[in-house]
Amino acid sequence: QLRLRSALALVTGAGSGIGRAVSVRLAREGATVAACDLDRAAACETVWLLGGQGSEEVAPGGTHAAFQADVSEAGSVRRLLEQVQACFSRPPSVVVSCAGITRDEVLLRMSEDDWDKVIAVNLKLPCYSPHQGIFLVTQAAAQALVSSGCHGSIINISSIVGKVGNMGQTNYAASKAGVIGLTQTAARELGRHGIRCNSVLPGFITTPMTQKVPQKVLDKVIGIIPMGHMGDPEDVADVVAFLASEDSGYITGASVEVTGGLFM
Ligand code: NAD
Numbered sequence: 001q002l003r004l005r006s007a008l009a010l011v012t013g014a015g016s017g018i019g020r021a022v023s024v025r026l027a028r029e030g031a032t033v034a035a036c037d038l039d040r041a042a043a044c045e046t047v048w049l050l051g052g053q054g055s056e057e058v059a060p061g062g063t064h065a066a067f068q069a070d071v072s073e074a075g076s077v078r079r080l081l082e083q084v085q086a087c088f089s090r091p092p093s094v095v096v097s098c099a100g101i102t103r104d105e106v107l108l109r110m111s112e113d114d115w116d117k118v119i120a121v122n123l124k125l126p127c128y129s130p131h132q133g134i135f136l137v138t139q140a141a142a143q144a145l146v147s148s149g150c151h152g153s154i155i156n157i158s159s160i161v162g163k164v165g166n167m168g169q170t171n172y173a174a175s176k177a178g179v180i181g182l183t184q185t186a187a188r189e190l191g192r193h194g195i196r197c198n199s200v201l202p203g204f205i206t207t208p209m210t211q212k213v214p215q216k217v218l219d220k221v222i223g224i225i226p227m228g229h230m231g232d233p234e235d236v237a238d239v240v241a242f243l244a245s246e247d248s249g250y251i252t253g254a255s256v257e258v259t260g261g262l263f264m
Pocket of ligand 1: 070159210
């Protein structure tokens, strides 16, 4: 059963890891995917994957498209929404913000630049502009949906670290905690417009982002995960597909953990 047959899904950070797996999963459910990434070639590669071409990986017949955008720049996100609407003649009804970065350092040595960069991409950076990161994508997508009278589902990728913190990640944890608060508030404000907003809190997932973590650290984490292993990007994508679909039609403001039981 194709649960997202008539959906247009905008996925940021679609060129890698969780964003790519989400793009593949939503396409399999029948959605048309607008795959956005800072890295144009990576976004194009994801769309090429969605094309299928005989691959069993992806649902055939889609007319997916790739877009280059920097979610930490207001003008870039505005152009992205305009381009997506021009390309498909409607606003995206499913918006999944996966773009995110880390710049790890312990609090005692964290530079202001590393703090600012992570907050800018993962959330927003007030001292540069009131319109950046997940805030900007959520706001721009919601404005497009409300003004066209369409219902929708907005899914923001936070992290379990936003709930419990993590050594060396004051900047990242603050940004991800902010994503939860932003998403819950958006859910309160947009529910009456038929727009649901939920965040997903992955634990430790095997992607290029966690490939940077030393194996010694990963082994320690795996040791305390009740399910005994790291998650795959597809584990997160499955939950995103549920939140995007009408199967979750009465769920909004939720923060869904996909952690294998870590920090329950
Ligand atoms: P990843 O590094 O594999 O992918 C991130 C993608 O975001 C990349 O393709 C990158 O080019 C893109 N990106 C970075 N900055 C951008 C910008 N300014 N504008 C547009 N695109 C940009 O990482 P991932 O592991 O797939 O992470 C995806 C999301 O999941 C992130 O928000 C991350 O914080 C979150 N997350 C990941 C894990 C994990 O264990 N991997 C755990 C919890 C949360």
